Amino acid sequence: MSKRVNYALFAVVVLAALLLPLTSNDYLIQVATGIAMYAALASSWNLIGGLTGYPSFGNVAFFGLGAVLAAALSVNLHWPYIDAALAAVLGSGLFGLVLGLPLLRLRGHYFSIATLALAEATMAVVTNVNFLGGGQGFSLPLLGSGKIFYYLMLGIAVLAAAGTYLIINSHFGNILLAIKSDELAAQSVGVNTVLAKSTAFALSAVLGAMVGVVYALWQSYIDPPTVFDPGITVFMLVMTLMGGAGTVAGPVLGAVIIGVLTQLAMSFSKNASSLLLGLGIMAVVLFLPRGILGVHRPAKGGERRGARPLRG
């Protein structure tokens, strides 16, 4: 697809999403809010898992930490929510940057398992710190209409997709691609891989936390088992892989497909959605290892666009 077609498609999708609340009922808006939320979360996962090639199983930690920090600052310290949200996002980004330094020394399965442990440990700490709500969690004031949260989630999703596009076409994106394709070679040409990987992890954390702070206000009640549910990470991962890891639209497409299918399955039975998710994972692994958007791209061969010089 040419650039122009991609831009047009992007504009149409965003416009349709913006107009959705005008024509539909509350149920649909709630479902759409969830889909926008997961589109943003999957895009955040894509930064570290897709673009950098480090399959994190702990990204829910950033989502949960964002939600809990924002709630704690606003409830316990009576900060205005916008200030609390900003602090929570920055704090989670810093958390990702600092923990990325040791975690990203591990590769493959070791990295995945370590990040899984990171999420569980974060939940354990939050559960035992009263300031962070402990096991009780937080109740936040109810805020007006559901449309606000739809637009907020949509805004973060658009920001995530646009950010991914900019990164992929940037110098930084080339660095991440080099790390993904051969990290030792990337080091050997002089890339500071530790810094690049940690930056990607921190950006992923920032986006995840942004979703978290909006989620806390949307649900108006949060507790650790909900916002640190490992299933949330699984959704991010499966949606990204299904749509196409390392692409801009892949995570969004995956979120829409799985979001819609889950709702349809729910109308039959509550367990049907888990069954469907399981079947979906198997189908992706067996038939679409590169994701839906990955099918049209040659795994090897083919010509690439003209290259730009890189500077360190």
Add this chain to the structure above:
Amino acid sequence: MLKISHLKAGYGDTAIIWDLSLEVNAGEIVALIGVNGAGKTTLLRTIMGLLAPWSGSITYRGRELTGLATDRIVGLGINMTPQGRRLFAGMSVEENLLMGAFLRRDGEIKADLERIYGLFPRLGERRRQTAGTLSGGEQQMCALGRSLMSRPALLLLDEMSLGLAPVVVEMLLDLVLQIREQGTTVLLVEQDVEEALLRADRGYVLEGGRISLSAPAGELLADRKLQEAYLGL
């Protein structure tokens, strides 16, 4: 130029290199030979800072390298063409070459790119082709070109001949002479011992993580024991 003394290094609990010392002088081609598992690649990785040494020192132009990150070491003018090429498979030939100039900020990168295409016309023809689809010989040319794009003062070549046709090996090794003429010092790790020693000034024989023999290349070529062990004569 490069001075290694009493180096010990390895992976996990296993030492691969024991008390190794060697020297490379500016303008030389030094061959490092040894059987599989002797520690050749481990040594190069330790020089590049990809592996932390357990003890000993590595100095480059009088400066201690141990403890420096790889990107700093590359910035000092040392570059390695890794064993097995290790190209960025999804990138084009040209993108791979440009990655080689990653730390450079001068305006001559484009000119150097053309120079590489002059050296390897095959790469020029395939500049837009994905690197993963090149033949083994072309991949090795691309890997060598990528290293040269950093304008290294000291070039570490790890097993360039691996899996390549003899005629390609000779072509690449002849190029090493040309690279030296242009002012780059070369440490050549090779299993094709004869071809390497024919072009090197001096050679070291690495056995079980230690230097067992060090002599001018011509003497090593004539050494009976070495001939039996490595050349199959």
